[in-house]
Amino acid sequence: MSRLHVVSGKGGTGKTTVAAALALALAADGRRTLLVEVEGRQGIAQLFETEPLPYEERKIATAPGGGEVHALAIDPEFALLDYLHMFYKLGSAGRALKKLGAIDFATTIAPGLRDVLLTGKACEAVRRKGKDGRFVYDSVIMDAPPTGRITRFLNVNHEVAGLARTGPIHNQAQAVMRVLKSPQTAVHMVTLLEEMPVQETADGITELRADGLPTGGVIINMVRPAILDQEAVEAAANGQRTAVAKALSQAGLGGARRGGTAERLVDPLLEQAREHAERVELERAQRAELTGLGLPLHELELLTDGVDLAGLYRLAADLRKQWPT
């Protein structure tokens, strides 16, 4: 059973929302989860309608059945100081390094160190145990970088271990890599039923597999209901225009005669239906593509009014029903 859930996907597919819903879903029935943000955008705080998260794990939501969702926005600079302190007891030296600009260097310029710190912190939370010897968090859910960067992001410790061939950084990097490549970790992809996100999902999964990183499921987000298909629309356009106009008129939308209010609705409505049908067709093809990936698929409906807190709980409930237990 994986305990570190890495949620990636193309930009704009709703990674943060899905990660948050998953954190809520997995916290149900008295469990405790940690939702981790690594991109510094404070998307989690916005989603849960709270003030910006500090670099500190704090409870942000209660899940159905008494569970708890905690959240942490990892700031690379704090993470580095934290790390120095934790491993080297370098409290004051850390501050001196900061004065020198070394921390800036480490977190913005030095290759990959930033990503090392982010993944390292998440893995630390996964492994952390309380006084009772049990894990502090049942699961850790990471709102991760987008598909294009995810493999490199997760593999950064591998690269660093090669760069620093001995010493504490080497050992730390190796330890993180062991967690990330173990069945404890699952990398999930969020996608929409559109060509580009589906293509990126497929490419991303190929990359993850090539590098031996454990793939989880694919979450199809913002699924819209199919109301009419192509055949129905063609039928309407090709033979039933008058009947449709009459039906519209009967429903109180004006006259069905040529030029009548109801009759004038037929063309624009049919045009919309054609677009809809085209999309339904496209979505069918994309869904087939995703099925071919051989991973569990989960679907979340489009919340037409945008995602607010209530919507988030609804998505979490949906996800929970579909999630393997």
Added chain:
Amino acid sequence: MSMDVAPRLDTDALLDDPQTRIVVCCGSGGVGKTTTAAALGVRAAERGRKVVVLTIDPARRLAQSMGIDALDNVPRRVADVGGANGGELHAMMLDMKRTFDEFVEAHADPERARAILANPFYQSLSAGFAGTQEYMAMEKLGQLRARDEWDLIIVDTPPSRSALDFLDAPKRLGSFLDGKFIKVLMAPAKVGGKAGMKFLNVGVSMMTGTVSKVLGGQLLRDVQTFAAAMDTMFGGFRTRAEATYRLLQAPGTAFLVVAAPERDALREAAYFVERLAADQMPLAGLVLNRVHGSGAEQLSAERALAAAETLCLADDPADPDDASLAHTAEDSDPAKNTTGAENLADGGFVDHHSGNAQARNPSAADPDVSPTSAERLAAGLLRLHAERMQVLGREQRTHDRFTALHPEVPVAQVAALPGDVHDLAGLRAIGERLAVPPERTKRAAG
């Protein structure tokens, strides 16, 4: 009624203006930034300009559509674009490592260049860790502009965590180079030379000790060798980054913030607008992608839903009046009619009523006398319309919120395409839609 009506962004005028030499498309992920850059490129070329599109990380099929599937860091002519007007479209994808390597080769003597290129620290740095992309995008843009071969350079920004990180590149590089840390890194070579620096030296050796302890001796040596080898080049680096930064501020550059009419994307867009203003970067306007319209805006979502319900109630098998509805058909092709009805009975509807279709459609051979199908069809059309109108309303509200915050920012709306864009025809269609406002803008007057 909108409170503020934003001025319209005239993209054609922007592309046609010979003074416009650089267009930068920025925006958060997934809003169609790269597609917009490519579509503007196609349109500008077909309007007679010699254009190069520099993309950072295009989706594969989009790259293919412009014939730049191979990543080789050199602009390639895109076939079948421009021509008649003398315009040309070239496109290239940024190859970070190669740009970095070329920079080193151009700015260091051969021996030093070899040492740098072989350094493991350099190899990781140039292979594209977070941060490098921004510098290299700036570097490439500067190079393209310096060559002065194109009328217009269109660039999309790197997909970094904050899409405006590239604006920080010169400053960050500067603060690093001016900082003491680099001196600490180089310490072994320099320490001990000067008298009266004893205090600093103690600090420095303690620091090197700390850094060495954390990084491991071998990595520290790699970093030091790298820093020493790059020493002479760092200055040039910064000079170039600063020059490009000033180039972006200069007249002749136009920033376009790209967004989709969704809450998060427009919130990011508002942030970009503010950030560009703070950096005194010339903002031309907002491109609002995937805006929905409707040819039947006079019919509200509420009325459409109510009408659909009426039809569903009427569509009750217990209601004998149903039959009175449909008799005449002025659309008179009987063959087509038959096909239509059969398809319909085959489950053309994906909604809840489909289970009953067969039972209540006894005369499949004579479809137009089948009231149920027409009514159900009409109800489906109305439900779809209601959904569309809800989308429209939501998009309008998010757009209005943005306009209220930034009423001065001109906006170009791009009507949504039903399918995805992955070929030149699609890019042309987007360019067309960028230039011609979608129907819904008419609504703003009402």
